Amino acid sequence: MNETFTKAMARNIFYGGAVFFFLLFLALTFDTVQTLPKRDHRENITDSVVRGKHIWETRDCIGCHTLLGEGAYFAPELGNVYKRRGGDFIKMWIKGQPTGAPGRRQMPQFDLNDQQLDDMVAFLKWTSEINTNNWPPNIEG
Amino acid sequence: MQYKSQAVAKPYFIAAIGLFLGQILFGLIMGYQYVVGDFLFPAIPFNVARMVHTNLLIVWILFGFMGSAYYLIPEEAETELFSPKLAWLMFWVFLVAGALTIVGYLTVPYATLASMTGNDILATMGREFLEQPLPTKVGIVIVALVFLFNISMTVLKGRKTSISLVLLLGLWGLAIFFLFSFYNPSNLVLDKYFWWWTVHLWVEGVWELILGAMLAFVLIKITGVDREVIEKWLYIIIAMTLITGIIGTGHHYFWIGTPEYWQWFGSVFSALEPIPFFMMTVFAFNMVNRRRREHPNKAATLWALGTGVMSFLGAGVWGFLHTLAPVNFYTHGTQITAAHGHMAFYGAYVMVNLTMISYAMPMLRGRSANSRSSQVMEMWAFWLMTISIVCITLFLTAAGILQIWLQRMGTSPMSFMDAQDQIRIFYWAREFSGLVFLVGLVLYIWSFFFKNSEAQAAE
16 A cells, blocks of 8 residues: 555544444434334234243254244244244144154254243244245245 | 563463364264264253354453453553453453353253343343353453453553554454343344344454454564554554444345345445455465564464455355345355354454464463474464365355255255255265364364474564
């Protein structure tokens, strides 16, 4: 880099650029937060959905599965599992683990009671209704 | 080593390398579980192994950053550290908290751990990378604040260089953005939106400032190039980092319920994110070519150049590969993401820490460089680890492409597990590459135990 471009100029670009783009980021965030109620259908977040999210978190489901594409890539996407499998299948599946099939990937048994299973389904149902710009590409997730 | 108090960096570096070894061992367990699904089940389920793998990574990189700061700041500020005692105290607090957390993951079911540690009072657990129990998260904040107080006071009483200012900015940013890990709304979309304020604004934001400062420091030391030139480069690189990276957060806001306009903002700005990494590569090679001295530590020079190249490939090229929204629509949440994650973390944050350790450890042990045989061993470790991470990345990329083809394209897409069964061969190849990585890491650790009788005395 030549001599006319000084360290002070580089420093000013850094501070100016960082502040400008952080403010832009804040503005976009403000707009996003304003827009979200239309997209996340928060009016449907019942107590059951809230409890379901808590169960999702305290069993570290994200350590194997993805949810809206984020998480681990060891087990299927669950953001749309309610649409793929339905609530009854989800409950049956959770209750039936682990399969014990030799050499196959295993899911732990979490000993959820009926209420907890319903909450889990409620959370996954609400999640499947979020407007994700049509992601995933197909029902397989 | 010019200042006695720099010595406190040493335990931080040793802990970092120890935890690094643990991270790799759990990586190998997970890699094996990808092909032999019931391996170690139910003792260590995959999600537990993954928490240990990723959390050890974060903790050892933080150890590396803190050790680097304790080494770098006194030398830049030309004064002793404000309080070496506090630095030692925080070392033990962080190590014990980290160890207890890992033991907790491995010995107690996660739900039990959550209720034992107050997760019902303030629920923060069970989100990717932020799985730590509440006391650990609070501990991280305390350690970070005491650490920042210590180094900020050191800079305040001494010389204020651009390198220390940039490092301080990065580290303060690290602490501030970690605070978002305590915000966990019951609305999943909001949860995810602000979760990225910790995760993305760390690794594609403030951590790059830390990386840049560490690399600039080592380059000044080993090349002898004028500080003005190096600091000018540093500023322009980190300017590009934040100009592209802050709005670049948008590449995580394509499919999580956030508005469509993020597809434009995220695609355009994150497509520019490789620029600062490319500049870093040019920077490293340029400075080494213009060197005004022949530093005896060839290994540190190799790590510094490697950081430039591998961070560009891993973060820059492999990031760009799947960052445009129409591409990401298909690649999101597949092995492509895993491929990018592995090479980016290794190329940027693992390698910059190893660069710093490679430069500073001989100094901390009273010599300007290790013996020739020790350096040769370290360079073998460099190549084994670097080549195997490239192989891991290529195998996971191949796995990802096939996974997308089988599961997300065409008229009769396969289910997730059916597609996984089709791509096993790549998971085997990845696991084999992981074993080579372990060999490289063992050689790296071994290189510290070489006889250094022929080594040169410290300057």
